[in-house]
Amino acid sequence: MKVMKFGGTSVGSAERFKNVARLLLDRGRNIVVLSAMSGTTNSLVEIADYLYKRNSAGAQEMITSLENKYSGVVNALFETHEAREKARKELKGCFSYLRSFVREQFGENEEKEILSQGELMSTILMANYLRELGVDVVLLPALDFMRTDENAEPDIPYIEKRLLPMLEEHAEAPMFITQGYICRNCRGDVDNLQRGGSDLTASLIGAVTGAEEIEIWTDIDGMHNSDPRYVANTQPVHELHFEEAAELAYFGAKILHPTCVLPAKVNNIPVRLLNTMQPEAAGTLISNFPPSRTIKAIAAKDNITAIKIKSSRMLLSYGFMSQVFEVFERYRIPIDMVATSEVGVSLTIDNRRDFDRIINELKVFATVSTDDDMVIICVVGDLEWHNTGFEAKVVEALRGIPVRMISYGGSNYNISLLVKKENKIEALNALHKKLFIDK
Numbered sequence: 001m002k003v004m005k006f007g008g009t010s011v012g013s014a015e016r017f018k019n020v021a022r023l024l025l026d027r028g029r030n031i032v033v034l035s036a037m038s039g040t041t042n043s044l045v046e047i048a049d050y051l052y053k054r055n056s057a058g059a060q061e062m063i064t065s066l067e068n069k070y071s072g073v074v075n076a077l078f079e080t081h082e083a084r085e086k087a088r089k090e091l092k093g094c095f096s097y098l099r100s101f102v103r104e105q106f107g108e109n110e111e112k113e114i115l116s117q118g119e120l121m122s123t124i125l126m127a128n129y130l131r132e133l134g135v136d137v138v139l140l141p142a143l144d145f146m147r148t149d150e151n152a153e154p155d156i157p158y159i160e161k162r163l164l165p166m167l168e169e170h171a172e173a174p175m176f177i178t179q180g181y182i183c184r185n186c187r188g189d190v191d192n193l194q195r196g197g198s199d200l201t202a203s204l205i206g207a208v209t210g211a212e213e214i215e216i217w218t219d220i221d222g223m224h225n226s227d228p229r230y231v232a233n234t235q236p237v238h239e240l241h242f243e244e245a246a247e248l249a250y251f252g253a254k255i256l257h258p259t260c261v262l263p264a265k266v267n268n269i270p271v272r273l274l275n276t277m278q279p280e281a282a283g284t285l286i287s288n289f290p291p292s293r294t295i296k297a298i299a300a301k302d303n304i305t306a307i308k309i310k311s312s313r314m315l316l317s318y319g320f321m322s323q324v325f326e327v328f329e330r331y332r333i334p335i336d337m338v339a340t341s342e343v344g345v346s347l348t349i350d351n352r353r354d355f356d357r358i359i360n361e362l363k364v365f366a367t368v369s370t371d372d373d374m375v376i377i378c379v380v381g382d383l384e385w386h387n388t389g390f391e392a393k394v395v396e397a398l399r400g401i402p403v404r405m406i407s408y409g410g411s412n413y414n415i416s417l418l419v420k421k422e423n424k425i426e427a428l429n430a431l432h433k434k435l436f437i438d439k
């Protein structure tokens, strides 16, 4: 069995639902993971925002406009009156539930309940449509098996313990369908796996079921060698190592959620990125065995802050680094890049939570300066240090662009450079030309 995950644009309209259903019918007995229709999670975030601000009228208006959108999809999707009415009734349940929050005390738990409705609505539409087509699909409620633990990490033993019996119970099922993104936390409350987290749902299900492959179906034919939103004429990369995919995802390649690589890698289950609009395209195969000695792709991660921390003493003493890192550890802020010199260290973070407190704590033992609005540009491939020449090309490509930090050697798979936000597009294009066009 395979796990097949379809992102928001793949189920973005009635036509797209029909297209996915056709694709599923051709592929047989698999576990299908669906995201919310594109735009829905953003609308739900906005509804929650109105409710936080106690603007009931704003929330009501958004709910009604979302309901009208779904009503249009129902009308266009179903052929028979019975199927249409059944889907309509089930969706009405979701919208009544959304409206029930308008008069309530509103907090984080209520927000998460609201955010969970998008994926639930997608599976209502798809399950009813497949049944209308005569496929007796089994709906697996994600809230019954997907859970996170006390550290907000996926609780894999629990997921396995709950999901496998559900699959065994339906040994004859022609197909399974479930919601991406949504889960329960360790207290049993409705929660989610962060924005874009349906990819992680697919990977976790693939891992616990020992799937043959995890397919991530989206709106582009695989991982491209640069971000197609900023660079023209990018090309799909046909094969990637799990580590390369993880670096690209972490450093901004939106096509893949960074957390989804690990469960697949640990269980050695290949991940394939495919295009719903062009199903015959080869896409990208992510595995432990890609071609070596090549630069594969470039990604960019925005909203980075660089912090330069100079030791107050003349020379760096031992213990200085651990003192610095301990501050970030205490505030649970991950560090992305690091560069050191005799007198200090520069590092980057992408999360400004508790920023002023962190800076004040560092200032007790060091001189601190910061640069905001920076971007990490990450060049990814088989960059093992004996492979010569790639650093020279990277640096040469960025000849006219101010580079704040460079980091290489943390893994065999990436070289990262920190530039100003206003130089991002220029840097991406210069690297693309040098590394993939001129070569």
Ligand code: ADP
Pocket: 006, 007, 008, 009, 010, 035, 196, 217, 218, 219, 220, 222, 223, 224, 225, 226, 227, 228, 229, 252, 253, 254, 255, 256, 297
């Ligand atoms: P989905 O809704 O299916 O999860 P996403 O929007 O999360 O889809 O991811 C697909 C998008 O990722 C593409 O439309 C593309 O704009 C963007 N993207 C960014 N970097 C890359 C890249 N290197 N290769 C392919 N797509 C990328």
Ligand code: ASP
Pocket: 007, 008, 035, 036, 041, 042, 118, 180, 181, 194, 195, 196, 197, 198, 199
């Ligand atoms: N619907 C969620 C989002 O928009 C999860 C996902 O699509 O993966 O972030």
Ligand code: MG
Pocket: 007, 196, 199, 254, 255, 256, 257
């Ligand atoms: Mg996505």
